[in-house]
Amino acid sequence: MTTSRPVVIVTGASRGIGRAIAFDLAQNGYTVWLVAREEARLDPVASAIRQAGGQAEQFGIDLTRIEHVPALINAVMTKSGRIDGLVNNAGMTRRGKLTEVTPEDYDAVMALNVRSLLFLTQGVLSSMHKGGAIVNVASLNAFDVIKGAGLYAASKAAVVQLTRGLAIDAAEQGVRVNAIAPGFIHTDFNAALWERREMRDWVETNTPLRRLGTPEDIVGSVRFLLGRDSAFITGEVLVVDGGFLPTRMWPL
Ligand SMILES: NC(=O)c1ccc[n+]([C@@H]2O[C@H](COP(=O)([O-])OP(=O)(O)OC[C@H]3O[C@@H](n4cnc5c(N)ncnc54)[C@H](OP(=O)(O)O)[C@@H]3O)[C@@H](O)[C@H]2O)c1
Numbered sequence: 738m739t740t741s742r743p744v745v746i747v748t749g750a751s752r753g754i755g756r757a758i759a760f761d762l763a764q765n766g767y768t769v770w771l772v773a774r775e776e777a778r779l780d781p782v783a784s785a786i787r788q789a790g791g792q793a794e795q796f797g798i799d800l801t802r803i804e805h806v807p808a809l810i811n812a813v814m815t816k817s818g819r820i821d822g823l824v825n826n827a828g829m830t831r832r833g834k835l836t837e838v839t840p841e842d843y844d845a846v847m848a849l850n851v852r853s854l855l856f857l858t859q860g861v862l863s864s865m866h867k868g869g870a871i872v873n874v875a876s877l878n879a880f881d882v883i884k885g886a887g888l889y890a891a892s893k894a895a896v897v898q899l900t901r902g903l904a905i906d907a908a909e910q911g912v913r914v915n916a917i918a919p920g921f922i923h924t925d926f927n928a929a930l931w932e933r934r935e936m937r938d939w940v941e942t943n944t945p946l947r948r949l950g951t952p953e954d955i956v957g958s959v960r961f962l963l964g965r966d967s968a969f970i971t972g973e974v975l976v977v978d979g980g981f982l983p984t985r986m987w988p989l
Pocket residue numbers: 748749750751752753754755772773774775778798799800801826827828829849874875876877918919920921922923924925926927
């Protein structure tokens with residue numbers, strides 16, 4: 738069956754930023770394929786989207802098992818008949834000093850943040866038509882290394898360069914590839930950090946817009962980069978961080 742709505746796959750859609758992106762895209766006319774490891778965690782997201790009048794499908798997959806990617810693509814093509822967009826949002830971190838990082842930490846972070854992003858993108862590109870668009874979720878840590886996040890920062894720097902490289906290669910089939918780089922966003926991902934008052938104060942003091950971001954702060958940028966209004970933008974990274982990165986605040 739081919740749907741007349743544009744079809745987008747959103748990874749990491751069971752909570753946080755991915756959930757908010759999925760909701761927003763469904764509200765704006767997309768059929769959204771929600772992807773995360775546990776179908777059970779996707780159920781309530783899909784139900785809520787449908788209750789709000791949107792269209793959602795779900796697919797449980799551990800994205801680090803790239804051998805299962807064809808099953809995902811097959812499910813989307815069989816049920817929805819087309820793929821117009823992909824949001825590579827699923828990601829993870831392991832905090833700690835780079836001098837103490839274990840090979841297991843390294844493999845886990847790189848397998849999800851970098852390896853699975855590349856091979857899911859490859860799989861999707863084989864079914865994506867001209868005019869399709871891909872948005873990768875990087876991080877401000879791609880540009881700045883924050884103490885304890887060196888491994889994560891390296892993985893997100895790789896996401897930025899994969900975005901630029903994929904933009905060149907996917908342009909051959911008329912597909913655009915961009916990234917967003919969120920700043921400090923309040924989700925489960927780093928909830929422990931925001932329970933510490935001094936951390937919140939530090940972010941609020943050093944961010945010109947004086948607050949932590951929310952998942953809803955991210956969604957408009959993703960929708961823009963997926964849609965026709967950004968038809969001449971590819972290989973770009975849009976920083977969404979309340980001004981933290983471009984306007985470092987000095988203690989004067
Ligand atoms: N929060 C921030 O401050 C911030 C800032 C900059 C960038 N980012 C980036 O934004 C993205 C989303 O962050 P978030 O804060 O929303 O994270 P989150 O709340 O931890 O959500 C992560 C999502 O990824 C899914 N996931 C994790 N491992 C997976 C795997 N192996 N296979 C498939 N799905 C998997 C999780 O679902 P399951 O556990 O059910 O699989 C969940 O839906 C990440 O790429 C993160 O690096 C976040």
